[in-house]
Amino acid sequence: MDFLEEIARRRTFAIISHPDAGKTTLTEKLLLFGGAIQTAGAVKSNKIKKTATSDFMEIEKQRGISVATSVMGFEYRDLQVNILDTPGHKDFAEDTYRTLSAVDSVIVVIDVAKGVEEQTEKLVEVCRMRNTPVIVFINKMDRDGKDGVDLLDEVEQKLNLNVTPLSWPIGMGPEFKGVYNIYEKQLNLFNPHGQQAEEEVVKITDLSDTFLDENLPKRLVSELREEVEMVQGIYPAFDRKTYLEGNLSPVFFGSAINNFGVKELLDCFVEIAPTPQPCMTEERMVEPDESKFSGFVFKIHANIDPKHRDRIAFVRICSGMFERSKYYFHVRSDKKLRFSNPTSFMAARKSVIDEAYPGDIIGLYDSGKFKIGDTLTEGEKLHFKGIPSFSPEQFRYIVNADPMKAKQLSKGIDQLMDEGVAQLFYQELSNRKIIGTVGPLQFEVIQYRLEHEYGAKCKYEPVSLYKACWLSAEDPAKLKEFATKKKRHMGKDKSGKDVFLAESAWMLKMAQDEFPEVQFHFKSEF
Ligand code: G4P
Numbered sequence: 001m002d003f004l005e006e007i008a009r010r011r012t013f014a015i016i017s018h019p020d021a022g023k024t025t026l027t028e029k030l031l032l033f034g035g036a037i038q039t040a041g042a043v044k045s046n047k048i049k050k051t052a053t054s055d056f057m058e059i060e061k062q063r064g065i066s067v068a069t070s071v072m073g074f075e076y077r078d079l080q081v082n083i084l085d086t087p088g089h090k091d092f093a094e095d096t097y098r099t100l101s102a103v104d105s106v107i108v109v110i111d112v113a114k115g116v117e118e119q120t121e122k123l124v125e126v127c128r129m130r131n132t133p134v135i136v137f138i139n140k141m142d143r144d145g146k147d148g149v150d151l152l153d154e155v156e157q158k159l160n161l162n163v164t165p166l167s168w169p170i171g172m173g174p175e176f177k178g179v180y181n182i183y184e185k186q187l188n189l190f191n192p193h194g195q196q197a198e199e200e201v202v203k204i205t206d207l208s209d210t211f212l213d214e215n216l217p218k219r220l221v222s223e224l225r226e227e228v229e230m231v232q233g234i235y236p237a238f239d240r241k242t243y244l245e246g247n248l249s250p251v252f253f254g255s256a257i258n259n260f261g262v263k264e265l266l267d268c269f270v271e272i273a274p275t276p277q278p279c280m281t282e283e284r285m286v287e288p289d290e291s292k293f294s295g296f297v298f299k300i301h302a303n304i305d306p307k308h309r310d311r312i313a314f315v316r317i318c319s320g321m322f323e324r325s326k327y328y329f330h331v332r333s334d335k336k337l338r339f340s341n342p343t344s345f346m347a348a349r350k351s352v353i354d355e356a357y358p359g360d361i362i363g364l365y366d367s368g369k370f371k372i373g374d375t376l377t378e379g380e381k382l383h384f385k386g387i388p389s390f391s392p393e394q395f396r397y398i399v400n401a402d403p404m405k406a407k408q409l410s411k412g413i414d415q416l417m418d419e420g421v422a423q424l425f426y427q428e429l430s431n432r433k434i435i436g437t438v439g440p441l442q443f444e445v446i447q448y449r450l451e452h453e454y455g456a457k458c459k460y461e462p463v464s465l466y467k468a469c470w471l472s473a474e475d476p477a478k479l480k481e482f483a484t485k486k487k488r489h490m491g492k493d494k495s496g497k498d499v500f501l502a503e504s505a506w507m508l509k510m511a512q513d514e515f516p517e518v519q520f521h522f523k524s525e526f
Contacts, residue, residue: 003321003357007288010359011273012082012316014099016124017109018117019090022139025256026109027072027083032259033266034074034081070301070314071345071361079270082361090119091439094390094420095299097126098372101386102298102316102361104274105133107265108159108249109256112138112145112172116158124159130386131246133274134161137265142190142255144173148227152235152251161249162242164235166268167261168228169253171220179253179261180207180224183238183268187211190260240272276359279318281375281382286319288358293320293328296384297374300366300419302453311419312343312363313370318384322356331375331382339364371418388525389493392423392436395465395501396443401457412454416446417494425468425499428490434463434501467508468493469500469520478517486511493524 001009017023072083084103086096100106106127110116127134136155138148146154152163167188170177178190178200189200204211207228212221242248250268254261276288279296286294299314315322322328327336343363344353356362364370373387400409413433417424422443423436437443443460450456468491473479483490483498491501500520502508512520519526 003291004289006321006357007359008275009079010082010276010357011079011105011270012084012103012276012359012361013105013107013269013273014084014086014103015107015109016086016096016100016120016127018111018114018119021109021111021114021117021120022256023086023109026107026137026139026262027085029256029259029262030081030083030266031072031074033263034076070299071363073345073360076266077270080359081270082359084361086123091437091441093119093122093438096123097390098298098387098420100126100130100132102296102314103132104277104359105135107135107137107269109137109139110151110155112140112151112253113143115146115151115154121158124161128160128246133243133246134249135265135269135273136161136163136249136251137256137261138169138251138253139256141169141172141176141179141253141260142258148253149231152231155249155251162236162247163249163251164238165231165253166238166250167252167254167264168224168231170216170224175217175220176255177216177220179264180228181264182228182232188261188264190255190258243272244274276318276357279316280385282385283380283382286382286384288319290319292378292380293322294318294375294377294380294382294384295322295362296376296387297370297372298387300370300372302415302419302449311366311368311370313366313374315362315364315376317356317358317360317362319358320378322360322362324352324354328376329379330369331377332371333369337369337376341365368415368418372420385525388523389423390438390524391467391469391522393438394440394443395425395434395436395463395468396460397463398433398435398446399459399461401459405454405456408454409450409456409458412450412456413446413458415454416449421446421449423468424494425491425501427501428487428492434465434491435460436465436468464503465501466504467502467522469502469508469522470524470526471498471500471518471520472526473515473518475517478515482511482515482518497524 015023015027070085074081084099086099108124148169155161155163166183167179167181169179176190178188180187185206187202187204207225238250252261252265256262279286295315295317297313297315300311302311324342325338325340327338330337341352344351375382375384400406425434447458450458471479489501491499493499
């Protein structure tokens, strides 16, 4: 198979959802179809259970599990499908945002009873920023939930997506009979007893087919006819180009646990989902079919073996072919590096690979050279965009609690920040270190890891901060003026960029009013 064919057969995507909507279950069923696993239960959820916030061993265990299931590849209908897993816990949302920079499309799972939840909104917002094509899967149809039309309304309103249902449910909960596949004009009938490998499929001419009247409850049939007629009147017909542009999201209904509607989703996905897309760098757009290799690190996972402080850097290949043991250029350090054991991820199995193509994710063993966002090329100085840091939600001073271990602490903090566990800011006047996170769990993880991996002890002290804002202005003099005037509230991020550390929403508003020429950004890329 030649290089272009290899690219054309790759589909790299992520499944995102609010915890408990069924992401893990759906992933597992997709892997079963792909033959990547043989039995249900092989994929462990990487979510950190609510009760485990103080159970460090549990956190470690969960982290370990999520390494194995971070990327799962399988072949389906001659295509190479790569699923990137995302942590469910909201405190690790940054990790998920970064993973989304490495995929070409996403499937959003929504619980029919709960509708659009908070975490889903945030994640889809990131997809919208990048125009990532989105497919929606409404799950748990075997349970009573919201009405289909109301749910589509909610998806449009809250997720800001234009939708078009490609299937429509017949009843729900105990009355759930299956779905009508609008696209293929067929009925997929639900068998509530037992785990069906494939749902029963009946081809019908259209919704007036008497098969419906003969085989389904009268009320449900008339509801189905009415509803489908209505949704076809309201929603646009599916158009692949619009979907690929990120402006139209097909919607499916099913029940992942019952393996219902999953094959239909997968079959549609492989047909419509985008092949590896061009990647934007600060310098230029990189096309996947360029002959020279390039890729970026979007995730670093440490401590796979607790006895060694080894890490795996996850690299998304953007262009060209990656080859084992060849020297590549690490742009940030200006050095050549070679990798003799690059791995690919097929389900929970890792295997050493000789080559990989655009769209693939490879794992590179790393002894501490990589940072999130690093670029590898064949020599060109490229810097991939699209992995911004977002303003943290919670801030604390980090303080050394063991003066004998200052060096270890400083190294540990540096490496954990390179991995993207949290963000570090230096206060301008005091030069004190402030850790910023999305949620409280990360503070615990940092403390635990500093102690167990670096032998260092830290404690936290409260700091009253609301947001960290990155700044820009057309006139550099204005920025300087701002920084001088607000010196007491200025800081630097890890890469030395100026940030305004606002103590409250009110203070931020005052600063904005006072300096209308300065733009305040809640993420590091703008
Ligand atoms: P997540 O990764 O999005 O967090 O969700 P996960 O797949 O772990 O599913 C959350 C719960 O929802 C699980 O139950 C799972 O069995 C259930 N579930 C998933 N799909 C369906 C579905 O189509 N119908 C119904 N009724 N339930 C579904 P749990 O009790 O939390 O875990 P478990 O003990 O079953 O593993």
